[in-house]
Amino acid sequence: MDTPADPFILERIPHRPPFLWLDRVVEVGEAAIRAEKTLPQDLDVFRGHYPDYPLMPGVLLCEAVFQAGAVLLGELLRQEPEAGGGAVPVLTRILGARFKREVRPGDRLEIRAALVERMGPAWMMKGSVRVGGKVAVQVEFACARREG
Secondary structure, three states: OOOOOOHHHHOOOOOOOOOOOOOEEEEEOOOEEEEEEEOOOOOHHHHOOOOOOOOOOHHHHHHHHHHHHHHHHHHHHHOOHHHOOOEEEEEEEEEEEEEOOOOOOOOEEEEEEEEEEEEOOEEEEEEEEEEOOEEEEEEEEEEEEEEO
């Protein structure tokens, strides 16, 4: 059974199930966010991604980090009067990703994203996914504001 999406998340990014990779925001600050996602045992992607040994695709783990970063930036944009109500952050560059361990059905992801630097309408960010306190993925990326 799907968990209802967190309104805090839904108000800040356009992503919706089934492509929403955040269940809830645990903590959000001026330059960092921590969120969580529990991977259902019956998540459809597991039927086709190594079905005899189901693994969460690394690209989707990165997407969870990107979405957490977008929620953080969405929150920052809400605090900027000149940003306007329709501004949304979009991914513009992946600078590097490191995959350190497998993520399996039933795992609870701890997703972090942090603002490294802002350059005009662009933001440099970094983030990670941890499972059981151990890093599964680290990624550096850039976003820019798009008027929606």
